[in-house]
Amino acid sequence: MKLSVNGSQVDVAAAPDETLLWVLREKLKLTGTKFGCGMAQCGACTVHIDGKAARACQVRMAAVEGKKVTTIEGLLPDGNHPLQRAWIEEQVLQCGYCQSGQIMQAAALLRETPRPTKAQIVQHMNGNLCRCGTHGRIVRAIQRAAGGLGSSGCVAPCSKAVSPWPRNSRAATSSPARPA
Amino acid sequence: MATKLSRRHFLAGTAGLTLGFTVDLRLPRSARAQGGPLKANVWVTIAPDGTVTIVAPSVEMGQGSMTGMPVIVAEELDADWAKVKVVPAPMNRAYGNPGFGGLQVTGASRSTPGFWMPLRLAGAQARRVLLDAVAAEWKVPVAELTTEPHVVVHAPSARRIGYGDVTKFAKVPAQLPNVTAADLKKSDQFRLIGKSLPRVELPDKVMGRAKFGIDAEVPDMVIATVLRGPSQGDAPDRVDDGAAKQVPGVGAVVPLPWGVGVVGSGYEAVQKGKAALKVTWKKGKAAGYDSERVRGDYAGVAASLSKKGVVAHEQGNAPRALGTAARTFEAAYVSDHVYHATMEPMNAVARVTADTAEVWVPTQAPSINQLAVAGALKIPPEKVTIHPQLIGGGFGRRLENDFVLDAVMLSKAVGKPVKVIWAREEDVKHTKYRPLVAQYLRAGLDENGNLSAWHHRIVGASIYARFNPRLFEALKGADTPVIEGYELSYAVGNQLQEYLREERGLDVGLWRSVGPGYTKFAIESFVDEIARGQRIDPLQFRLRLLAHNPRAGAVIRRVADWAEWDRKRPAGRALGIAFSDTWRSYIASIAEVSLDKKTGVIRVHEVWSVVDPGVAIQPDNIVAQIEGATTFGVSAALRERVVIEDGVVKNSDFHDYPLLRMSEAPEINVRVVSTNNAPGGIGEVGLPPVAPAIGNAIFVLTGKRLRSLPMSPDRVMAALRT
Structure with missing residues (x-):
């Protein structure tokens, strides 16, 4: 079965009723796309099919024959997508398991809506679960990637050496209340 | 788990094994x-x-x-x-x-x-x-x-x-x-x-390059899944695998003591094979378990004062002080079973030979896995190598051995490396949930309005009796993860805290903030109730009871300032506060909450937390952990609930065990106050104050106390009708 994956033509031995998720993971060894629930409830398996976000666990191979599939590995091969940079600048993720799907979902949003409002972000991202609770940072990273935060989002310089504080959060040092 | 474990204790009882811990792979030191x-x-x-x-x-x-x-x-x-x-x-x-x-x-x-x-x-x-x-x-x-x-x-x-x-x-x-x-x-x-360095593994995760356990691969590996019975502990009786073996890609069907393994070429093939199995089951001890009935049973035990429990802590004479108190309060709390919902489903890769085993697994407990695998294969522990992998969410779920033993026993049976992957539904239905717990609290005020007596009874199944029986014995039955958080930081002269173990056949397990998820809910709701009952500001009441504890007072004062505790909120919104010092980290949280009185749906709009973890090593990571645990806590407080009827778990996936989504997540504000104290834990610290802060705000809005977790719409509506 022929399709384009991350810009390359591939010919993979797969039955029409196999799902894209497991063909990507098991046959094409693209394990950045994650299995989470198997019923489109969590979004961990989100990929792009002809530029649109789709849940790979629900897509049969018959439906992607001849189509262009993009996974997290192919979003930008050098990992330099504005979202990926913003994800690092905001130190978004914790366990990270859902985040390939989060980034792919967000990338589809920015392609259609380069400067989304917060409400648009929340609506678009609501189908992607994150058990670590990184929702606030995901919103900020998308805003940052969209240019919405600009330099004002950084309290400290936004270098890799110093991670910026989240907008609502601060660390402070007080005098010891009690010696160690 | 506040009690210090000795290694001997922990080892001796781990997974019920009595093997010594003899492996020593000391690195060359010279x-x-x-x-x-x-x-x-x-x-x-x-x-x-x-x-x-x-x-x-x-x-x-x-x-x-x-x-x-x-x-x-x-x-x-x-x-x-x-x-x-x-x-x-x-x-x-x-x-x-x-x-x-x-x-x-x-x-x-x-x-x-x-x-x-x-x-x-x-x-x-x-x-x-x-x-x-x-x-x-x-x-x-x-x-x-x-x-x-x-x-x-x-x-x-x-x-x-x-x-x-x-x-x-x-x-x-x-x-x-x-x-x-x-x-x-x-x-x-x-x-x-104290400088918040960027996390080292984050770039690989952002680019999809990071290898989690589920991505592990070894040569000649085959894929497997395991069908488990309708109820926990069921064992396969008769297995008809005729149809399963006809499924393309299915290679072997392997009965195990706890289920039936299907081994094949890929995840989808073995799932199809599993669906084609016809198995009758011998009922295990969880058959007939009914979570609603257990709620009632346990609540009854909690309130039956003649029934004594294991004393976790006693000072002064609480029953006598209650008898002479000028005023008394009492309240009962119940919390349902909840599920971990790690985003990465359970999985493990095992390669078993005649006398060795290697396991690649996203695990929180390589040492425990090693002993369990050695015990299952009857080989010495030093012949077992666990390769811990990056974990897609732990929350206590990955302290268990079930998914590890699946892979090990199937690899042994088929003579090849086997990767086991659990479907989401298998984990929802077959994990070890947080125990269902009932609590009963009573307190007495003396004639000056001082809190003079405190009696806290905690009723639920034991975790350690199964997970670590020797330790359970050493603790004389005071099951630390189940009762964790019972310690009272407030100044009360006469205290009695008891644990009453009740078993109804369902094995229970660890969770994120196991005990404090409900003990702090009870304690902090009850303290609030006592304050309001005297028409005292609950924040001031806490400060008064914590006058001896400057770190506690500091986080409460700071969060009150930050959230503007005294500022009136718009109509329909209210604030609630709660405090916790479990894991030697001090946190006070304030939640701003509203309630749709027609539907019973609670909305948490914003949460402010101030945390003093001692020396803050990675402050931004501490902020992230509190943000995450707060969201986890809101999700658990408002809706998470595993329902078991006639031994069968009714939930199956995220559609009927819904986690909090982005549109429902509150704004979260976290301040980290680094102090020159030995650092406490942080991964679970944000969770305990969440549920009581929400419940305390609901009281301000409605005059009703919510004493059940989760505070689901049906329960809110029932409370509003009282």
Whole structure:
């Protein structure tokens, strides 16, 4: 079965009723796309099919024959997508398991809506679960990637050496209340 | 799990095994090679090019320990963080957590507290190895040497040498230098600690390159899944695998004591094979378990004062003080079973030969897995190697052995490496949930309105009786994870805290903030109720009862200022507050909440938390952990509930065990106050105050107390009707 994956033509031995998720993971060894629930409830398996976000666990191979599939590995091969940079600048993720799907979902949003409002972000991202609770940072990273935060989002310089504080959060040092 | 475990206790009882812990893979401590990398100790290796490799002992599961642990070493080594490479610890008792008696276990918020001093000493020791080598080479007293990041400096002769260059002549002495707390930096000398360094594993995760356990692969590996019975503990009786074996890609069907394994070429094939199995089951002890009935049973036990429990803590005479109190309060609380919902489903890869086993697994407990695998295969533990993998969410779920033993027993049966992957539904239905717990609290005020008596009864099934029976015995039945958080920080002279173990056949397990998720809900709701009952501001009441505890008072005052506790909120919104000091980290949280009185749906709009974790090693990561635990806590408080009827779990996936989504997540504000105290845990700290803060706000809005978790719409509506 022929399709384009991350810009390359591939010919993979797969039955029409196999799902894209497991063909990507098991046959094409693209394990950045994650299995989470198997019923489109969590979004961990989100990929792009002809530029649109789709849940790979629900897509049969018959439906992607001849189509262009993009996974997290192919979003930008050098990992330099504005979202990926913003994800690092905001130190978004914790366990990270859902985040390939989060980034792919967000990338589809920015392609259609380069400067989304917060409400648009929340609506678009609501189908992607994150058990670590990184929702606030995901919103900020998308805003940052969209240019919405600009330099004002950084309290400290936004270098890799110093991670910026989240907008609502601060660390402070007080005098010891009690010696160690 | 507040009680200190001795290693002997923990080991002796782990997974019910009585095997000794004999494996010893001590790293060579006196590698004398010159010109090559210098292995200063088991934690630090310095390459001639200056790259410093530091071992991260705790498994990374999102809590940031792969960064936060090595930072401690690098600080005392005086390393340049840009030249540090972090490697996860292999299976080796040298990397065991003293907080778990030297076992390689990650959980219970014990990584930072357990490793804080050992890692500081390790870093200081590695630095001393470098200093001694330079002193010998330059023939100067070691006392004249100092360090700047990655450089040894001899000020009297104005000489400097980089750490990498030191390796060209340095030898590691057979007897490593002895360092003590006196050799460590003072907190005002810290350059890395307190600076929020970017997490080391994050770029790989962002690019989809990071390999989680589920991505592990070994040559000739086959894929498997296991069908389990309708109820926990059911065993296969008759297995008809005719249709399953006809499914293309299915290679073998393997009955196991706890289920039926289907082995084949890929995940979808084995799932189809599993669906085609026809199995009858022998009922296990959870058959007939009914969570609604158990709620009622346990609540009844909690309120039956004639029934005595195991005393967790006693001071003064609470029953007598209650008898003479000028005013008394009482309240009962119940919390349902909840599910971990790690985003990465359970999985493991095992390669079993005649007398060895290797397992690649996202696990919180390599040491426990090792013993369990050895016991199951009847081979010595040292023949079992666990390769811990990156974890896609732990929350206590990955302290269990079930998914590990699936892979091991199937690999043994088919003679090939086997990767087991659980479907989501299998985990929802077959995990060990947080125990269903009923609590009963009563308190007495003396004639001056002072809290004089406190009686807290906690009823539920035991975790340790199954998970670690020897430890359970050593604790004399005071099951620490189940009752954790019962300790009362408030000044009350007469106290009695009891645990009443009740079993109804369902095995229960660990969770994120196991006990405090409900004990703090009860305590903090009850304290609030006592304050309001006297028309005292609950925040002021807490401060009064914590006058002896300045750290507690400080976080409460700060969060009150930040959230503007005294500012009136718009109509329909109210604030609630709660406090927790479990895991030696102090936190006070305020939630701003509204309620749709037509539907019973609670909305948490904003949460403010101030946390004093002692020395804040990675402040931004602490913020992230509190943000995450707050969201986890809101999700659990409002809706998470596993329902079991006639032994069968009614939930199956995220559509009927819905987690909080982005549109429902509150704005979360976190302030970290670093104090010069030994660091406490942090991964679970944000969770306990959430539910009581929400419930306390609902009381302000409605005058009704919500005493059941979750505070689901049906229960809210029922409370509004009372």
